[in-house]
Amino acid sequence: MKLDLDKLLNRVDAIPGNFHIAIKVAKMLDDFNVNIQELSKIIGTDQSFTVQLLKLCNSAQFGFSRKIVTVNDAITRLGFKTLKSLVFVVVSKGSFNRPVEGYDLSKGELWRNSLSCAVYSKYLAEISGYKDPELAFTAGLLRDIGKLIIHEYVKEEYDNIINLVNTENIGFSEAEEKVLGYNHSQVGAKIATKWNFPKVLVETIEFHHNPKKANNDCVDKKLINIIHVADSIAMMLGIGIGNDGMMHSLSMDSLENLGIDINSVGIETLISDMVDLNSEIDLLMASIS
Template identity: 60%
Template structure:
């Protein structure tokens, strides 16, 4: 069953209500003349968001001795960019926490997978002196949103996708494209573009499984894409919220060359052993937003 991507895209009319606040906050945080009071007021309008944001700011990973009790205080202590990431964490939970049956992901698994990829992306960004580790975090968090849009098509066609992988030796995303007419990267980036996400986030969604195409088609920020591509691969290898497509993607090792990291770290095995250490941070973040 080959679907027309435009037909599927037309069905996804509206930006989920929750993302309106995130996009508004993200746009404000990109504005150099941002007004802290105005930003605090917008976030404070949403009580649940404020509560989760403050809990995240007070988590062990930031290690403040005095408790942060207002959004304004949180912005002053952590800075705009970190607050933007945490707003996305809190808001994306409402969308990414649902079960994604076509990929055999139970409730909470895409969420766990996405948070893991976000934390790994930020770690790799810092390690490789990428200019904006918090944007790497958001890019890692949102790279698989296309799965939400096509899971029913994948579910119906899962055996055809598997057969295509087995007979042609291609990756899951290439088999999706062959069987359905498009893959979760293409639909996810088309939707992100429709929702006016920043172009670099649209690109990381579009190319996170197709590194060669990114280079050939002139992806604007290859270093960011390299970070998200490697973080995605490690997320899958470590099995954090892994669905039926878990190990069916190829990592393009050329991406390591763009990271500008020491020879000692420049192997997937070494990076994986470093990422394992981030489990506490990931579990804490998930626990806070889940209200545990």
């Protein structure tokens, strides 16, 4: 069965979550002359969103002794970039923290996996000297958004997809594309475009399993490599993975691009550094549970 992409994209608005607020806020935070009052007003229009955002700002992770009580306060103390990624965390929770049956993910699994990919992406950005670790965090967080849209179809066609993975020795994404006409990365990129995500995020979503397909027109190939490596390690570590978990490959070129030693010691060291970050992921999850 091939997907009808137009029909699918028309259904997308039914997804819970305030991505329109996140995009609006992210754009405002990109402008250093942003009107803070106006920004607070936009964030404040959704009260439960504001409550969750402030809870997250007050998480032990940031270690403030004096509580952050207003959005203005959060901007001053955390800075624009951090606040922007926290806005996406709050928004994403509404979409990711639920069962995603087609990928055999029970409630909370895709959420933990996405947060892990975000934290790992930020870490990889820092160790590889990438210019904007907070952007890497957000890109890592959102890379699997397409799974929310196509999981029902994956469920129906799962046997055919797995059959192709086994008989043609290809990855899950490639098999998804062959069976459904599109894989979750391509559908995710279409949704991100529809929701006016910045181009850089559309590209990280589109190429997170296949960084080699990113051509020279891409805004930020280094970020694509970061998200690909973070995604692969989150999957390898088995964090909130579903039925496609072990069926994606890690590109050695991406590792090399980030200056990571591709011998077994280099990769093992990286993976053990990632495992050390898991307490940070627990803290993040606990602060907006």
